[in-house]
Amino acid sequence: MGASITRRGALGLASVMAAPALAGCSDSTDSYAQIASELGASPDFTPGAFPHTHLQLVHYARLAANGHNTQPWRFVLSSNALVLRPDYDRRTPVVDPDDHHLFASMGCAAENLSLAARAAGQGGQVEWLDHGLVLPLSPGASEPSERFAAIPHRQSTRLEYDGSALSAEERTRLLAAAEGDGRVSVAVFDSASGKADLTELILEGNRRQIADAAFVAELRDWIRFNKSEAARLRDGLFTGATGNPEMPGWLGRRLFSTVFTAEGENAKIVRQVNSSAALIVLMANEATPSGWVEAGRAAQRLQLEATVLGLKTAFLNQPVEVGALRPELAALMGEPGRRPDLVLRVGRGPVAPRMLRRPVEALVEIA
Secondary structure, three states, X not given: OOOOOOHHHXXXXXXXXXXXXXXXXXXXXXXXXXXXXXXOOOOOOOOXXXXXXXHHHHHHHOOOOOHHHOOXXXXXXXXXXXXXXXXXXXXXXXXXXXXXXHHHHHHHHHHHHHHHHHHOOOEOOOEEXXXXXXXEEOOXXXXXXXXXXXXXXXXXXXXOOOOOOOOHHHHHHHXXXXXXXXXXXXXXXXXXXXXXXXXXXXXXXXXXXXXXXXXXXXXXXXXXXXXHHHHHHOOOEEHHHHOOOOOOHHHHHHHHXXXXXXXXXXXXHHHHHHOOOEEEEEEEOOOOHHHHHHHHHHHHHHHHHHHXXXXXXXXXOHHHHOHHHHHHHHHHOOOOOOOOOEXXXXXXXXXOOOOOOOOHHHOEEEX
């Protein structure tokens, strides 16, 4: 799984990856705490021969939000461009049969990539190309931004928030970030009645998913039940980051289908929603892979802007993952007949343990 490194590029890549400026590239035997600390660092861009800068850009791209933390992307590096392609070996075919979330995850990574390229003085205009994305690199002036600085600190915080409302300025800034250039529509549910209506769809989607044994098995396979598993695999959903206790992996996998119930999970969702300032739904103008990429980019912009504002976010995508519920969600948005893409909750909450990321060298190949 994941991209390979060509023989031609392997030696040079190995030497670059040893540079201390590249955070998060430790050996897989490093502890969870050390890897998490490195991922949360903010290294400065440093000059170096190809592919040094490219690898620094990939470091930031891989910190993007993505479904089940599968990290379903590959990066192909050449002297004047960086290509981001889907990694179909990391699909989740039960929850995401048409690869919607896979392309949305690519969009999240593309947004990070664009911000990092600008900060590095390497352009930043990401272009859609044949079910992938290309970032032409053109050296120029560095353009750092608050959202770029927020990349190492953004995380999907699946814990309860404090229940306080968004200020008018916060609401305006989040909407502006998500709407971007107008390729994505945004609906905010922050009234009691609006949140209640959307919560019912989330709960119903959750019931239907948990009733599906294939869905439960797929989710279980992406759960990392303790820090050792999380540090060894550096992907998937670490239980500590979701507020659940750690346990031996063999025990967690054996008990999962018994303790993972619709009743228990729905009670948790109600507490999460009630503690949130708002629910936000994103809908791309086009229900195509390129549109799903745009939805992912919008979601990443929203999450980074929230991080700048000191807010937390997390996904509650059940109503878009269960196809039969999408029409009801579209109607709630006032957009009947269209396909909603992503649902997020936002509010003020605690810092959660990190989900880890695979090493940069596992994600790239040299063209």
